[in-house]
Amino acid sequence: MSTEDGLARWLTAEWGEPVTLDNVAVSSAGARRLNMLFDAGSGSRHARLAATILPNIEIQILDIATEAEIRQIAEHGGVPVPHIHGVCLDPSYVGGPFFVSDCVDGETIPRRVLRLVAQSGTGPRLAAQIGSAIGRLHAIDAASAPVSLPRPEGGRPVAHALDLVRTAVEGLLQPEPAFSYGLRWLERHLPDEPARNVIVHSDIRNGNIIVGAEGLRAILDWEGSRVGDPMEDVAWPCTRMWRFGEDAMTVGGFAGLEPYRSGYEASGGVWEAERFRWWRVLGTLRWGVGLAGQAAAHLDGRARSIVMAGSGRRLAEMAYDLLLLVRP
Amino acid sequence: MQYRPTAGELLTDVATLLESEVLEAVSGPLQHRVRVAANLVRIVDREIRLGPAAAQDERHRLSLLLNDFEADLPTLRTALAARLADPEPLGGPFERAMYDSLLATARDDIAVAKPGYAAWKSDE
Numbered sequence: 001m002s003t004e005d006g007l008a009r010w011l012t013a014e015w016g017e018p019v020t021l022d023n024v025a026v027s028s029a030g031a032r033r034l035n036m037l038f039d040a041g042s043g044s045r046h047a048r049l050a051a052t053i054l055p056n057i058e059i060q061i062l063d064i065a066t067e068a069e070i071r072q073i074a075e076h077g078g079v080p081v082p083h084i085h086g087v088c089l090d091p092s093y094v095g096g097p098f099f100v101s102d103c104v105d106g107e108t109i110p111r112r113v114l115r116l117v118a119q120s121g122t123g124p125r126l127a128a129q130i131g132s133a134i135g136r137l138h139a140i141d142a143a144s145a146p147v148s149l150p151r152p153e154g155g156r157p158v159a160h161a162l163d164l165v166r167t168a169v170e171g172l173l174q175p176e177p178a179f180s181y182g183l184r185w186l187e188r189h190l191p192d193e194p195a196r197n198v199i200v201h202s203d204i205r206n207g208n209i210i211v212g213a214e215g216l217r218a219i220l221d222w223e224g225s226r227v228g229d230p231m232e233d234v235a236w237p238c239t240r241m242w243r244f245g246e247d248a249m250t251v252g253g254f255a256g257l258e259p260y261r262s263g264y265e266a267s268g269g270v271w272e273a274e275r276f277r278w279w280r281v282l283g284t285l286r287w288g289v290g291l292a293g294q295a296a297a298h299l300d301g302r303a304r305s306i307v308m309a310g311s312g313r314r315l316a317e318m319a320y321d322l323l324l325l326v327r328p
Numbered sequence: 329m330q331y332r333p334t335a336g337e338l339l340t341d342v343a344t345l346l347e348s349e350v351l352e353a354v355s356g357p358l359q360h361r362v363r364v365a366a367n368l369v370r371i372v373d374r375e376i377r378l379g380p381a382a383a384q385d386e387r388h389r390l391s392l393l394l395n396d397f398e399a400d401l402p403t404l405r406t407a408l409a410a411r412l413a414d415p416e417p418l419g420g421p422f423e424r425a426m427y428d429s430l431l432a433t434a435r436d437d438i439a440v441a442k443p444g445y446a447a448w449k450s451d452e
Contacts (some may be wrong), residue, residue, distance in 0.1 A: 011424055065330070077425070088361045170413075174402065174405070174406075175405050175406050175408070175409030175410075176409070176435070177405055177409050177412060177430055177433075178430045178434055179411035180408070180409040180413060181412055181430060182424070182426070183412070183413075184412050184413075184418075195451070240448075240451065247448040250451075278419070305361070306361050306364050306365050307360070307361060307364050309368070310364045310367065310368050311369050313368065313440075313441045314441065314442075315437075315441055316434060316437035316438045316440070316441045316442065316445075317438065317445055319396050319430070319433075319434045319437065320431075320434040320435070320437075320438055320446055322446065323430055324448075324449070325451055325452070326450045327427070328423055328424060328427055
């Protein structure tokens with residue numbers, strides 16, 4: 001049975017009347033998720049929906065039920081996300097667990113987002129909206145998150161992140177002195193653990209947002225959610241990786257820092273400049289060792305791919321960005 | 329010695345083939361992989377032309393920095409990484425010289441892997 005048939009069968013049971021699917025498209029989402037967009041129609045109802053499917057449960061970061069629950073908690077807290085209509089953990093429909101949500105119209109491809117924002121002149125507003133959404137996410141009591149949400153070791157997200165990146169730097173196939181220097185900078189400038197751990201999305205950036213002419217419509221891809229330091233989320237969309245060539249625009253390539261910061265503070269977020277800087281360096285180094293990990297996975301045969309091979313030639317970019325960030 | 333085309337000329341030919349004829353003939357995710365492959369061929373071309381001099385310059389900088397004029401480049405890089413992992417303070421003049429050296433290396437690597445990327449000089 002095809003995925004399409006399986007979804008129709010599940011919706012038929014949910015809606016209590018025969019449902020057919022039309023205009024099915026597969027969206028280019030992350031490597032671990034299959035996202036299918038479709039029109040669902042029955043005698044009385046029609047809706048454009050999205051199914052987020054985990055075809056291979058072996059490679060999940062977060063289980064589908066927890067991801068769906070976090071998205072619902074975020075939505076309840078005022079964070080724009082595509083509304084979830086149902087979760088199905090029975091693999092007999094589409095070969096793996098999935099949830100079905102609204103399909104929110106708009107741009108997600110980063111360069112198209114930049115073009116749309118440039119045309120509509122909404123860069124600062126979009127940055128403020130993202131800041132505000134992150135602030136609302138961080139205002140939620142982390143104790144309300146399901147126990148299945150990953151938590152940092154010992155409740156110490158700063159030490160935990162540093163440990164992971166140190167292990168990765170030590171495990172590089174050959175030494176990368178710029179990365180070693182970045183690691184040393186992180187150790188020297190280690191901030192205290194945050195006063196309050198919050199639910200972090202961990203990958204809010206240009207590329208994981210749906211944008212319309214009026215601004216932010218939804219934040220996508222919650223599979224990296226966990227408990228952590230609020231400034232980790234705040235710093236991530238401001239790294240150079242997510243500016244897509246518009247380097248002077250710190251936030252996602254479309255705005256300066258100020259409207260973003262104001263948006264975050266207006267929804268209750270507490271901005272900490274030194275901690276922001278630390279997480280921006282951490283995120284840059286972590287991305288660099290991630291690229292190195294892709295090259296290693298290609299070389300040792302775990303994931304042979306020309307794209308992964310090419311990641312090995314991207315370390316120079318990360319070394320350069322890192323050095324700019326930690327200039328003595 | 330081989331006749332023309334040179335290695336670099338051949339790589340340019342391969343990249344051109346991938347970017348024009350092959351890219352037109354394929355669809356879907358393979359298009360992305362073909363673009364990546366073409367870019368890698370161009371990187372290798374630049375690496376053949378620029379890599380040896382860059383490696384020589386990096387070795388020279390690290391020899392001065394670590395006061396070791398015998399070791400090869402991989403050994404010097406390993407020694408510098410070990411020095412950075414050692415909690416012993418770096419010392420201001422050493423650190424500044426090392427930073428300049430690392431930045432020069434990053435610029436040379438970028439000239440091979442992503443020309444133009446180092447044109448951006450500030451992130452604050």
